[in-house]
Amino acid sequence: MMMKEDTRKGPWTEQEDLQLMCFVGLFGDRRWDFIAKVSGLNRTGKSCRLRWVNYLHPGLKRGRMTPQEERLVLELHSQWGNRWSRIARRLPGRTDNEIKNYWRTHMRKKAQERKRGLSSPSSSSSSFSPAQGSTSGVSLPESQIMEGSLHDKGVNGDLAVSGDQSEEEVAKVYSMDQIWKEVALMEEDVSSKKVYEGGEGRKEDGMCSLLSPPTPMASPLPWNYYSDALWRMDDQEDIKMWQPTINDHFVSNYGHGLEY
DNA sequence: AAGAACACCAACCGCCGTTAC
DNA sequence: GGTAACGGCGGTTGGTGTTCT
Numbered sequence: 001m002m003m004k005e006d007t008r009k010g011p012w013t014e015q016e017d018l019q020l021m022c023f024v025g026l027f028g029d030r031r032w033d034f035i036a037k038v039s040g041l042n043r044t045g046k047s048c049r050l051r052w053v054n055y056l057h058p059g060l061k062r063g064r065m066t067p068q069e070e071r072l073v074l075e076l077h078s079q080w081g082n083r084w085s086r087i088a089r090r091l092p093g094r095t096d097n098e099i100k101n102y103w104r105t106h107m108r109k110k111a112q113e114r115k116r117g118l119s120s121p122s123s124s125s126s127s128f129s130p131a132q133g134s135t136s137g138v139s140l141p142e143s144q145i146m147e148g149s150l151h152d153k154g155v156n157g158d159l160a161v162s163g164d165q166s167e168e169e170v171a172k173v174y175s176m177d178q179i180w181k182e183v184a185l186m187e188e189d190v191s192s193k194k195v196y197e198g199g200e201g202r203k204e205d206g207m208c209s210l211l212s213p214p215t216p217m218a219s220p221l222p223w224n225y226y227s228d229a230l231w232r233m234d235d236q237e238d239i240k241m242w243q244p245t246i247n248d249h250f251v252s253n254y255g256h257g258l259e260y
Numbered sequence: 261a262a263g264a265a266c267a268c269c270a271a272c273c274g275c276c277g278t279t280a281c
Numbered sequence: 282g283g284t285a286a287c288g289g290c291g292g293t294t295g296g297t298g299t300t301c302t
């Protein structure tokens with residue numbers, strides 16, 4: 001068959017999402033080029049990966065950043081600069097893209113505010129005010145508020161952390177435990193209300209029949225649990241822990257379409 | 261009510277590091 | 282060791298929804 005001429009671009013359709021989720025369930029989220037080919041999606045591997053990482057990944061949170069998250073982003077950005085993926089790793093459920101977008105819009109706004117503020121020196125220097133104070137008084141080091149910092153590579157490039165060891169240390173600087181406790185508490189409340197809702201109109205229902213544990217409702221743990229666990233996984237090894245159930249289930253129902 | 265301005269977010273592009281051959 | 286392919290990352294753009302005038 002000769003396809004593959006024009007790879008599709010632009011927004012993903014629901015059908016494509018489903019297809020992608022199925023094949024990621026089957027083959028894991030690493031071999032993107034392979035998945036792109038095998039799935040029959042006329043997309044590049046990159047495109048598939050992006051879609052998965054930024055939108056379809058079951059562990060993703062949606063919606064506004066919590067004040068804790070915002071604080072964390074600011075803090076980590078002050079340490080690492082525009083290392084979005086690195087920062088994202090410290091915010092489970094948030095993607096580098098999301099954080100990047102967040103930073104751009106909010107910091108740009110901040111920069112503009114400050115520009116104006118410079119003419120009136122007594123202006124509220126750092127009351128971080130997307131929509132005036134929705135972020136519960138996150139304060140930002142002056143140096144970062146300047147417009148230039150939107151593009152620079154690390155505010156304190158010199159101080160910039162180097163190496164993973166120091167990364168670990170830095171992460172603790174901000175009394176991470178405290179932050180996470182708060183976040184956990186908040187989320188516990190929320191998730192207990194909407195377990196399995198998929199949140200924000202996500203269209204997971206369709207895929208759940210394929211990818212969720214065989215009998216989601218009968219499962220002692222909600223799908224969210226799997227999702228969250230998955231999000232934290234770094235290795236393919238970990239994924240294998242849960243993949244078999246998906247594979248069995250999926251293959252038995254949809255394996256007919258596969259030639260591999 | 262309509263248009264402008266702004267905010268948000270999904271997706272693409274290009275570069276770079278890693279891996280496989 | 283060289284090279285091609287791939288995956289990941291950061292920067293950027295464009296579309297859409299929301300708020301403001």
